Amino acid sequence: MPSDRPWRLDARVKLAGAVGFVLAVVLAPPGSWRYLGVLALALAAAVVASGVSIPRLLARWLGFLVLVGFLAALAAGRVAESSGLSWRLAALDLVLRNGLALMAMTAMAQVTPWTEMLWAMRRLGMPPALAATLGFMYRYLFVLHDELTRMTVARRARSFGRRGLGFGALASLIGVLLGRALDREERVFAAMTARGWDGVPRTLDD
Amino acid sequence: MHIPDVLLSGGAAAATAAVGAAGLAHALRRVDRRHGPRTTSLMGMTAAFVFAAQMVNFPVGPGVSGHLLGGVLAAVLLGPWAGAVVIAAVLIVQCFLFQDGGVTALGANFVNMGLVGAVGGYAVYEPIRRALGGRRGILIGSMVAAWFSVLLAAGAFSIELGAGGRREDFLRILSWMALVHAVIGVGEALITGLVVRFVLTTRPELIEGPGAVEVEAEPSPGWASPVVAGLAVALAVAVFAAPFAASSPDGLEFVGEKFGFLPDEEAPPLVASPMAGYEAPLGDLGRVKKLATAAAGLIGTLTVFGFAWGMARVFAAGDVKREALVDAV
Numbered sequence: 222m223p224s225d226r227p228w229r230l231d232a233r234v235k236l237a238g239a240v241g242f243v244l245a246v247v248l249a250p251p252g253s254w255r256y257l258g259v260l261a262l263a264l265a266a267a268v269v270a271s272g273v274s275i276p277r278l279l280a281r282w283l284g285f286l287v288l289v290g291f292l293a294a295l296a297a298g299r300v301a302e303s304s305g306l307s308w309r310l311a312a313l314d315l316v317l318r319n320g321l322a323l324m325a326m327t328a329m330a331q332v333t334p335w336t337e338m339l340w341a342m343r344r345l346g347m348p349p350a351l352a353a354t355l356g357f358m359y360r361y362l363f364v365l366h367d368e369l370t371r372m373t374v375a376r377r378a379r380s381f382g383r384r385g386l387g388f389g390a391l392a393s394l395i396g397v398l399l400g401r402a403l404d405r406e407e408r409v410f411a412a413m414t415a416r417g418w419d420g421v422p423r424t425l426d427d
Numbered sequence: 428m429h430i431p432d433v434l435l436s437g438g439a440a441a442a443t444a445a446v447g448a449a450g451l452a453h454a455l456r457r458v459d460r461r462h463g464p465r466t467t468s469l470m471g472m473t474a475a476f477v478f479a480a481q482m483v484n485f486p487v488g489p490g491v492s493g494h495l496l497g498g499v500l501a502a503v504l505l506g507p508w509a510g511a512v513v514i515a516a517v518l519i520v521q522c523f524l525f526q527d528g529g530v531t532a533l534g535a536n537f538v539n540m541g542l543v544g545a546v547g548g549y550a551v552y553e554p555i556r557r558a559l560g561g562r563r564g565i566l567i568g569s570m571v572a573a574w575f576s577v578l579l580a581a582g583a584f585s586i587e588l589g590a591g592g593r594r595e596d597f598l599r600i601l602s603w604m605a606l607v608h609a610v611i612g613v614g615e616a617l618i619t620g621l622v623v624r625f626v627l628t629t630r631p632e633l634i635e636g637p638g639a640v641e642v643e644a645e646p647s648p649g650w651a652s653p654v655v656a657g658l659a660v661a662l663a664v665a666v667f668a669a670p671f672a673a674s675s676p677d678g679l680e681f682v683g684e685k686f687g688f689l690p691d692e693e694a695p696p697l698v699a700s701p702m703a704g705y706e707a708p709l710g711d712l713g714r715v716k717k718l719a720t721a722a723a724g725l726i727g728t729l730t731v732f733g734f735a736w737g738m739a740r741v742f743a744a745g746d747v748k749r750e751a752l753v754d755a756v
Contacts, residue, residue: 299592322432357471392621406472420464
């Protein structure tokens with residue numbers, strides 16, 4: 222596998238590149254279509270080089286489009302006034318630029334495993350306590366997701382697939398999940414303490 | 428609702444990024460000083476829990492569902508600053524891993540949900556909990572705090588989105604946000620209350636117990652919290668009263684003009700009378716929405732208080748007895 226493929230790049234480069242691209246998009250004055258076109262071509266080249274599934278990227282973008290459109294309709298008045306664009310063009314500008322930023326971040330996330338991204342964030346100056354919290358969170362996220370899936374399946378089995386659970390039952394589900402989560406944390410923390418955990422995470426990269 | 432990239436003005440994004448970074452640094456310092464090596468493990472698990480809890484969909488109506496936001500719940504479990512760090516972790520994962528919320532709006536999102544939502548919500552929760560005492564205090568306090576935290580976050584969001592624009596635009600955004608978030612706020616209060624009540628009846632030690640207290644115990648100055656709470660409530664009231672100050676046409680009308688399904692697109696948008704014939708009915712529409720916004724605030728507040736009192740009755744009888752029992756043991 223050639224080593225210049227994007228997923229082989231240093232995660233710091235990818236992270237800084239994506240955030241830098243977003244900044245370039247955000248800081249562009251409204252209505253600078255040609256500049257945005259150049260950025261879009263650059264992004265398209267990067268996306269093609271990375272081999273990310275393009276339909277998947279587009280689907281993600283479409284998923285966010287409703288919310289973005291609503292907010293763009295609210296914010297377009299401000300942009301239209303400060304830039305002299307018509308209201309419709311201002312809204313279009315907001316939606317397009319948001320799409321570019323979203324694409325860049327999505328593509329970056331697709332070619333950068335979260336552990337590498339976290340490592341890059343730590344190297345780029347994220348406070349250690351926050352980085353450690355994010356590490357634990359990521360570790361427990363899938364555990365809790367599995368727990369939630371198991372609980373949902375069990376619940377469905379007991380209620381014979383009846384739909385329309387009440388708020389109370391769903392809140393109890395969350396309450397039980399909280400209990401199990403904190404119990405698990407206590408157990409794992411005790412085990413980590415027994416193995417010399419002192420609050421400072423150490424990885425093989427350090 | 429996470430703010431995506433681009434929609435904030437540059438100044439608003441920079442300002443909220445600075446405030447958010449300073450707030451997060453302060454929160455991390457406070458948390459670090461108080462907890463031992465367990466801090467990050469506990470906060471990481473709580474963040475994962477909030478994230479997972481947000482995946483549980485509460486059916487509201489056909490095709491519409493809501494979910495827990497969890498800022499107040501995290502603050503009630505771990506204390507305000509650890510709660511803010513938990514929300515920051517959730518936001519960072521949502522931003523970088525799932526692209527929910529923009530990178531350049533991360534500061535604004537953290538200000539709204541972490542600082543205003545969790546820390547501000549806790550400032551509302553704490554005086555109520557102390558005044559009422561016991562489990563009723565915890566339940567009612569967390570529900571009222573959840574309601575206000577959502578409204579305050581919506582208010583902060585409107586300020587950020589409207590910053591740098593005209594006053595009319597800002598008020599238009601504010602009244603839309605207040606209307607939408609009055610509904611979301613009642614939902615958040617209900618779900619938070621149901622979860623807190625369930626935990627208080629089945630596993631009270633998770634909220635009241637030594638683990639939680641150890642994390643939460645903080646000799647806060649007696650006056651600061653009520654003052655912040657009073658300020659928060661006043662601001663929330665202002666969110667609903669503000670649309671009355673608007674002298675502009677209604678937002679829907681504004682959008683309508685702009686899309687061209689109302690006549691006369693060439694006229695400047697906010698001039699008093701772009702379409703003479705329709706002025707009266709649309710003026711009425713504007714008034715109706717102002718009234719609706721204010722009514723939503725009033726009804727929402729009353730609903731939340733009503734639910735909170737009703738749900739807290741579970742604890743009214745048993746609370747004191749159970750505490751006495753614990754003391755005896």
